[in-house]
Amino acid sequence: MIQLTFPDGSIREYEAGISGLDVAKSISEGLARNVLSVSFNGQTQDTGLPIETNGTIVFNTWNEDEGKSTFWHSSAHLFAEAVEALYPGVKFGIGPAIDQGFYYDIDLGEESLSLDDLPAIEKKMLELARQKNEYVRKEVSKADAIKYFEEKGDEYKLELIDGLEDGQITFYTQGGFTDLCKGPHIPNTGSIKAVKLLKVAGAYWRGDEKRKMLTRVYGISFPKQKELTQHLALLEEAKKRDHRKLGAELELFMFSDRVGAGLPIWLPKGQAIRERLQKFLKDEQEKRGYKMVTTPHIGKKELYVTSGHYAKYGEDSFQPIKTPKDNEEFLLKPMNCPHHCEIFNNRPHSYKELPIRIAEFGTVYRYEQSGELHGLSRVRGFTQDDAHIFCTRDQLKEEFLNVLDLTKVVLDKMGFYEFTAQISLRDPATPEKYLGSTENWDAAEQAIIDATEEVGLKTVTEIGEAAFYGPKLDFMIKDAIGRSWQLGTIQVDYNLPERFELEYIGSDNQSHRPVMIHRAPFGSMERFMSILIEHTAGKFPLWLTPEQFVVIPVSEVFNDYGQSVVNELAKKDITGKVDFRNETIGKKIREAEMQKIPIMLIIGEKEQEEKAVSVRMQGKGDIGSMTLGEFVEFFEVEKEKGE
């Protein structure tokens, strides 16, 4: 007999060799029907596999991430089966589950796939799913595995097998399709009730741009049709919120082919928001001892040779600008930090001055590959809400906490209440990728870990994601429709102080090297705006929105009163304008609604007599009439709500 511990802590006894499915059955029929895979001692496996020893067992159903992942992985196999049935002779790369669904890479040979071909594959998948074919696991020897795929002529699977150890190779077969796969899989195809293939795209074999481009098909599947419908509705919603669409509609920013790809141009309304964001951050930073600076947009090439960026990125950057006579070379600045290091170097520093916090909304230029450009979230010219903190090693943790606090204030203000922090550490296996001593790296990584623990931040740790000069902490936020984005970043750097020979005089009258922290709570104004637009769907909170209200007179007779309302409100720092156009009020309201102006003030004879306004809120409709004084109070309350 073996003892199995369940998630609730209870323990039950079973015969050794019992399958996960039978354990589930012993609990309830419903569970047995819904279990997709089991996690035994933290290892996910098929429900049909025997359990031989004592341990903990977790049942993964659709409600668990593990369950979804198993379900989607099995769906990828079903997809491959359908593709093979419709396109005989194709070869397969890999087909994993991802966050939202699955994909499979296919070598179609002479064939090609377009979006129009997908419905036929979906249909085939559902047809095969209804056969309720079991996913049958089989352990095979390496020799047999090679033999199978040699006969099939699938060099991709052979290459995968090449990297596996004999004795650890398994095949899974469902219906007429067999795949190299370590599993686990759901019991049978019958639970896959709804399928949608979403995208066709190219993907390099093994992510290597020198190797063959395969056709990747992305899809998602569900145990219920209703869930697919909901998912598609969510995708629809995301499309509506697309910042590129809203940015154009609300006239926040634009691009111009003549100016160049990836070079955003901020229009007056976008700029108004941008300035309010910057003012907010500047005020918060001033409270925390930051000093603003301005540095030029270009710098001598040697500056970046010194910083190490030239060696690392020089080839892939905008190339140097040359002066006409002396042939000096200048680079568009890709970063602000070398300039800020020179500010630190401007004069000697005592330990008593530290930490020194230098902030700049610094516009930088980076050559992003043409295929990378995407709205405001990936551009070639952008403004970082940058700052560099120069401190002693002993101050590192406290400064880190200070930055964490600032970041939290910023996220709260913006309405991002759900976030995690990702700690990116170096990969000890590839030390050649990193600059600086092991000792310094250890200390920096420890400072980040300690600080996040001290404030009880929810964190995930990623090995190998560190920057080349130091470990970092990135904030991952969840937006209003549940998507994750990476926002601000905090990075510890021992490297630049070394390269720029930064020094301060300690209490011992000796020279010491300061530590540097790079940080940007927004990340960049451009990227942050893109996320904010999609998070709010263009309905910015009152304190941020470029036009807080519009006055709509019912006829031009009341234009003068309308202007006096605007003037009165301007005194209270409430900004808006009168819509003087000769249009019906229905039309003016419609346009204000579509422009997402939060407040419409309709005025006519009654309002003029009573020094009042009739208030309509965007998306909510008419909320009644109030005097101007009452409106100012109402506005302040609404503004607080939005914060």
Add this chain to the structure above:
RNA sequence: GCCGGCAUAGCUCAGUUGGCCAGAGCAGCUGAUUUGUAAUCAGCGGGUCGGGGGUUCGAAUCCCUCUGCCGGCUCCA
């Protein structure tokens, strides 16, 4: 950069297998209308069919090339 797709008026889109002066709605302009909570009516103007080259008696439509955009891949100091 790579693979695939797309590019018609300011915007959203029609334009059948190459064939008369390339269309619609919205926006714009002019005029009428003076409006009470999501589109008032009428008239008018507007397009080198993304740029360049080619095939053809004839190209928005077919081919090449450049630019830009979209979906991915790779990359992201």
